[in-house]
Amino acid sequence: MSDSHCLSLSLPPARRGWFSVVALTLATFAVVTTEMLPVGLLTPVAAEFRVPQAYVSLMLTIPALVAALCSPLIILFTGRVNRRYLLMTLMLLLMVANICAATATHFSVLVAARIIVGLSIGGIWAIAGGIAVRLVDSRHVALATSLIFAGVAAASVLGIPAGVILGEWVGWRGVFGIMSLFSLAVLLLMLNLPSLPPVQAPVVRDFLTQLRRPVIRTGLLITLLLVTAHFMAFTFVRPLLQRDPQLQAHELSGLLALYGIAGIAGNFVLGLLSGRHLFRAVFCITGGIALSLTGLLLLPAVPVSHTIILTLWGMAYGGVSVTLMNWMIRYSAQAIEITGSLYIAFFNTGIAAGSAVGGIMVSAFSLQGNVIAALICAAIVLILICGFVIRLYRPGRHRQANLDQV
Numbered sequence: 225m226s227d228s229h230c231l232s233l234s235l236p237p238a239r240r241g242w243f244s245v246v247a248l249t250l251a252t253f254a255v256v257t258t259e260m261l262p263v264g265l266l267t268p269v270a271a272e273f274r275v276p277q278a279y280v281s282l283m284l285t286i287p288a289l290v291a292a293l294c295s296p297l298i299i300l301f302t303g304r305v306n307r308r309y310l311l312m313t314l315m316l317l318l319m320v321a322n323i324c325a326a327t328a329t330h331f332s333v334l335v336a337a338r339i340i341v342g343l344s345i346g347g348i349w350a351i352a353g354g355i356a357v358r359l360v361d362s363r364h365v366a367l368a369t370s371l372i373f374a375g376v377a378a379a380s381v382l383g384i385p386a387g388v389i390l391g392e393w394v395g396w397r398g399v400f401g402i403m404s405l406f407s408l409a410v411l412l413l414m415l416n417l418p419s420l421p422p423v424q425a426p427v428v429r430d431f432l433t434q435l436r437r438p439v440i441r442t443g444l445l446i447t448l449l450l451v452t453a454h455f456m457a458f459t460f461v462r463p464l465l466q467r468d469p470q471l472q473a474h475e476l477s478g479l480l481a482l483y484g485i486a487g488i489a490g491n492f493v494l495g496l497l498s499g500r501h502l503f504r505a506v507f508c509i510t511g512g513i514a515l516s517l518t519g520l521l522l523l524p525a526v527p528v529s530h531t532i533i534l535t536l537w538g539m540a541y542g543g544v545s546v547t548l549m550n551w552m553i554r555y556s557a558q559a560i561e562i563t564g565s566l567y568i569a570f571f572n573t574g575i576a577a578g579s580a581v582g583g584i585m586v587s588a589f590s591l592q593g594n595v596i597a598a599l600i601c602a603a604i605v606l607i608l609i610c611g612f613v614i615r616l617y618r619p620g621r622h623r624q625a626n627l628d629q630v
Contacts, residue, residue: 240418241359245368247413248352248359251311252375254410255318255345258403259287259575260383262338263459264480265396267466272396273331278583281459283338285583288575290342295350295568296431299561307351307420315411318344322404326397345572349376350565358420370495370546377491377545385480388462392477426562434562442612443551444570446605450510450548451571453601454541455578456585456594457517464591467525475527479534486538494543498550503613505547510609512540514602520595545571 262269262283270280302310317340324337356368390399434440457464465476498505516537523529549567556563578598585594 240416244359244417245356245371247410247417248355248372249375250410250413251315251348252352252372253379254315254403254407255348256376256379257383257386258318258322258341259284259345260379261387261399261403263461264385264387265391265399266460266462268391268396275331276587277460277463278587281579281583282335284455284459284579285576286335287338287342287345288572288579290339291346291349292569292572292576294343294346295572296565298347298350299426299565300428303422305422307355307422308417311348311351311417312411312414314344314347315407315414319404319407319411322400322407326400326404346568349568355420373546373549374491377542378488382484382487385477385484388480389477430559430562431566434559434566439555440552440563440566442608443548443555444566446506446608447548447567447570448574448577449601449605449608450513450544451574452578452581453598453605454513454544455575456582456598456601457520459579459582460586460591460594464520465530479530482531483534483538486535487542490539490542491546493539495546495550498543498547502547502550502554503609505543506609509540509543509547510602510605512536514599514606516540517595517599517602521592521599
């Protein structure tokens, strides 16, 4: 009996499979929202613990860095562990981390809690990304995978405004308390996951093979630079917007909510575009982020400018995760779990690098100097994608031959 036939016999009933997809969508939403929350809570956390905002940015840097390290390692070293139990354990850790953050009496406790968050992010995101094939019929795998990653996309654009809005109502500790309850709810949903025994664990050689492919390296480098550029600036979006002395707290919440809505729209619009015209979507994303950063530098700090900038920024960044994941899927050469875990590692490295470098730039120079540095990163991405497309479509050779060299 073939492996594929054995896999088909082990598929859960249709309803249970889709219920599991929904549970994993909520799981990815929970971990990435928890990861993003500190950006919207930067000011109140810094004020309570009396530490510089640049230090508070470690709340974003540390979990992203831990997630980047853990994502491929979990794929490598948990080959014998049932994915159901592993996912539930990681969600339990997320709940504990949020409780620790909500009750922290010292900033170091908050940092320790964020390390646990990073472990959860790296594990859940890495496993959930490639597991749809085991939950639903083969005809629906693409849709199920899109839904699971929609949790990531939604969290990436809603996590920050959610932190600001909820923080105004219940305080920053209350926000982490709410996320611990949400994590508990997702954990309870995961009790209905089917048994997911490991199929086949990759080895280090498989990862090195993918990293040696120029098309994968290019996609990963674009991911790293683009996410770094975004988080260098967006980690400090609250103080950037508050340069306008007339800006009220509820107006800030409204602007970030607008960013979130635009991000959800961008996720679907650019996700659909990337399915047909991948490189056009990457151009649109990079150009939108670059224009937003330019607007922060050149436009006056007034509500109309803020509205335009955050709408464009949200639309552009909302398409990042789905578009660049589509890059990995398109060129994965049937190794989607490996390229997916590498993508997650580079994505989270970008978050860590962006928030860390942003903190250094703000401390050493200014908010504006940090935005200029982020804009330079975005410009490098534009140069990279232009060079890639030119070499990919150069005449006289088959496109696949070009892919092996670009």
